[in-house]
Amino acid sequence: MSKVLEKIISIRKPKSPISESYRGIRTSIEFSNLDKEMKVINVTSSMQGEGKSTVIANLAVNFANLEKKVLLLEGDLRNPSVHRMFNISNINGLTDILLKDKAFAECVHCTDVKNLHVLSCGAMPPNPSEILSSKKMKEFITSLREYYDYIFIDAPPIGIVTDAGIISTYSDGCVFVVGSKQCDIEMAKIAKKRLEDVGANIIGAVLNKFEAExxxxxxxxxxxxxxxxxxxxxxxxxxxx
Structure with a gap:
C-alpha cells in the first residue's frame, strides 16, 4: 500500500475511533437512502481549511469497502486537492472531458483501494461556475449514475463561492463539514441558508477536527x-x- 494512502486514517488505522466515526457516517447515509436514491453526494463547508476533502476521501474509502463502485470526483475547480490526497496526476481530468471531449477512460484513475476511482480537476478553467452549471456537466453526472453505486463530489466551500450550490442542484444529498473551533457560527448559518436557497438536500453535518477526551x-x-x-x-x- 502506498505511503500516500496511509495518510487516510480509514486505511492507516481502521480500528481507531475516528475510522469508526466515518463508518457511522456511512451508515447514516445508507439509511437516508431508504426513501430516495442517494447516489450523488457532495461535501462542502463554509470556509477553506475545515477538512472537507479529508472527510470525503475517508467516506469514499469506506463505501468502496462495502464492495460498492465508487467515484470520487473533484468539484473544486478553483482550488483542487483530491489528486494530491491520492498522489495522482492532474494533467487530465473533469475539465478535459467537458471542454476537450476527452474520453472518461483516459482521465479517470484507479486507486489502491478496490472499487474506488478518482477523477481529478484537470486544467483549471477561468469560468468554474459556468462549467459546473452547464448542460454538459449535468449530462455527464447522469451518465456516471449508470456505472457507479456512489459518486462523491468534493465541492468548494459554499461560504466563499456559489459553486457548491450549483453542484447541489444535481446531487441527491449534501454533507456539510464544520471545523471544530474554526468555523464561525454566523458564517455556518449563511452557508446553510445558501444551500437551502437552491433546494439542496442537506442530509447531515460532520463536526471535524474535534478532540474528545x-x-x-x-x-x-x-x-x-x-x-x-x-x-x-x-x-x-x-x-x-
Whole structure:
C-alpha cells in the first residue's frame, strides 16, 4: 500500500475511533437512502481549511469497502486537492472531458483501494461556475449514475463561492463539514441558508477536527485492544486506560 494512502486514517488505522466515526457516517447515509436514491453526494463547508476533502476521501474509502463502485470526483475547480490526497496526476481530468471531449477512460484513475476511482480537476478553467452549471456537466453526472453505486463530489466551500450550490442542484444529498473551533457560527448559518436557497438536500453535518477526551473514547480504544489481544497468537491482556 502506498505511503500516500496511509495518510487516510480509514486505511492507516481502521480500528481507531475516528475510522469508526466515518463508518457511522456511512451508515447514516445508507439509511437516508431508504426513501430516495442517494447516489450523488457532495461535501462542502463554509470556509477553506475545515477538512472537507479529508472527510470525503475517508467516506469514499469506506463505501468502496462495502464492495460498492465508487467515484470520487473533484468539484473544486478553483482550488483542487483530491489528486494530491491520492498522489495522482492532474494533467487530465473533469475539465478535459467537458471542454476537450476527452474520453472518461483516459482521465479517470484507479486507486489502491478496490472499487474506488478518482477523477481529478484537470486544467483549471477561468469560468468554474459556468462549467459546473452547464448542460454538459449535468449530462455527464447522469451518465456516471449508470456505472457507479456512489459518486462523491468534493465541492468548494459554499461560504466563499456559489459553486457548491450549483453542484447541489444535481446531487441527491449534501454533507456539510464544520471545523471544530474554526468555523464561525454566523458564517455556518449563511452557508446553510445558501444551500437551502437552491433546494439542496442537506442530509447531515460532520463536526471535524474535534478532540474528545472522555471515557467513551477510552473504552472504545480498550475494547479494540482487548479484542485484538484475544485474537492474537500471544494473548496479552490489554492495559486499562
Amino acid at each position: 472522555g471515557n467513551g473514547y477510552n473504552y472504545y480504544n480498550y475494547y479494540y485492544q482487548h479484542e485484538s489481544g484475544r485474537k492474537g497468537r500471544n494473548k496479552k491482556k490489554a492495559a486499562a486506560l
